[in-house]
Amino acid sequence: MSFEFYKPSNIKEASELLKNPGYIAVVGGTDTVVKVRGGFYKALKALVDLNGLFSNEIKVEKDKCIIGSACVMNYIANHPVIKENFPVLAEAAHSLAAVQIRNVATIGGNVGNSSPVGDTIPALYSLEADVNIVSAEGKRVVPINEFITGVGRNVLKPGEMIESFAIPMRKTSGSFQKLGERKALSISKINLGLSYWNDGKPHYRIAMGAVAITVLRVPKAEELLEASPLPLTDEVIKQAAEYAVETAKPITDLRSTKEYRKQMAGVLLKRALNAIK
Numbered sequence: 001m002s003f004e005f006y007k008p009s010n011i012k013e014a015s016e017l018l019k020n021p022g023y024i025a026v027v028g029g030t031d032t033v034v035k036v037r038g039g040f041y042k043a044l045k046a047l048v049d050l051n052g053l054f055s056n057e058i059k060v061e062k063d064k065c066i067i068g069s070a071c072v073m074n075y076i077a078n079h080p081v082i083k084e085n086f087p088v089l090a091e092a093a094h095s096l097a098a099v100q101i102r103n104v105a106t107i108g109g110n111v112g113n114s115s116p117v118g119d120t121i122p123a124l125y126s127l128e129a130d131v132n133i134v135s136a137e138g139k140r141v142v143p144i145n146e147f148i149t150g151v152g153r154n155v156l157k158p159g160e161m162i163e164s165f166a167i168p169m170r171k172t173s174g175s176f177q178k179l180g181e182r183k184a185l186s187i188s189k190i191n192l193g194l195s196y197w198n199d200g201k202p203h204y205r206i207a208m209g210a211v212a213i214t215v216l217r218v219p220k221a222e223e224l225l226e227a228s229p230l231p232l233t234d235e236v237i238k239q240a241a242e243y244a245v246e247t248a249k250p251i252t253d254l255r256s257t258k259e260y261r262k263q264m265a266g267v268l269l270k271r272a273l274n275a276i277k
């Protein structure tokens with residue numbers, strides 16, 4: 001297969017290129033290159049390299065933590081603002097692949113790939129992140145829970161790119177849990193992000209990946225937990241876990257069976273709740 005390779009020098013140029021059918025954005029390349037080699041893109045005409053166009057830094061601006069879409073996993077996992085305030089995201093970024101991949105795999109690429117097993121996605125759901133989108137025409141903001149529309153599909157229109165993610169700045173506790181083929185270096189069979197914060201009243205956000213075509217929240221468990229005094233009892237945690245099992249609508253694929261994934265949704269929620277106790 002032959003295709004062109006473009007290295008645009010600004011966002012407008014990149015956006016105009018990406019309006020062409022068969023033109024695919026690439027940053028770290030850890031998903032894209034595998035897909036190109038595997039013949040996934042049937043009508044690939046060109047790769048458009050976005051390196052250098054978007055920030056690879058994390059900044060706190062007013063009441064938001066802004067994560068540039070070019071931030072790589074190791075940087076996110078070790079960043080003091082993320083470790084201190086958003087442990088669910090630090091753990092998710094740290095859990096992804098091996099250190100070599102984590103040095104090039106970006107958060108923009110993880111969300112842009114829009115896989116049901118993408119590890120940072122449930123973490124971003126549980127933190128109520130927004131996706132900042134940019135194109136030659138301007139900017140728009142989409143909440144993460146409206147960004148992904150199906151397996152590998154999202155709301156980006158031709159010419160649009162992810163500029164950054166914005167997380168409301170607050171101190172949360174949290175836990176990211178995943179089950180893979182092995183303890184390390186594995187794509188998730190199922191994953192779960194949990195965040196908790198208290199701004200006068202308790203808030204729990206639970207987001208499960210690989211249990212449906214997009215990430216699922218577990219509102220019944222969130223409501224139960226928010227109504228329960230601390231410390232949470234084993235009975236409350238068991239009931240919340242049962243709601244997670246009930247909510248999960250997984251499929252069987254090469255990584256796992258639907259029955260296993262459904263049961264494990266409850267196990268992962270129990271582990272996450274015990275981790276932040």
Ligand SMILES: Cc1cc2nc3c(=O)[nH]c(=O)nc-3n(C[C@H](O)[C@H](O)[C@H](O)COP(=O)(O)OP(=O)(O)OC[C@H]3O[C@@H](n4cnc5c(N)ncnc54)[C@H](O)[C@@H]3O)c2cc1C
Nearest residue numbers: 025027028029030031032097106109110112113118119162
């Ligand atoms: C060996 C291996 C192990 C892996 N393990 C895991 C794992 O455990 N967990 C996990 O979640 N993933 C895993 N991955 C997948 C991959 O590493 C991640 O999804 C990574 O975060 C992708 O980032 P990237 O910069 O390499 O993306 P790229 O490959 O460059 O791009 C991925 C997709 O996002 C789009 N994109 C990238 N940046 C933007 C942007 N700014 N705006 C719009 N669209 C954009 C691209 O067009 C493409 O469709 C693994 C991959 C490999 C090869």
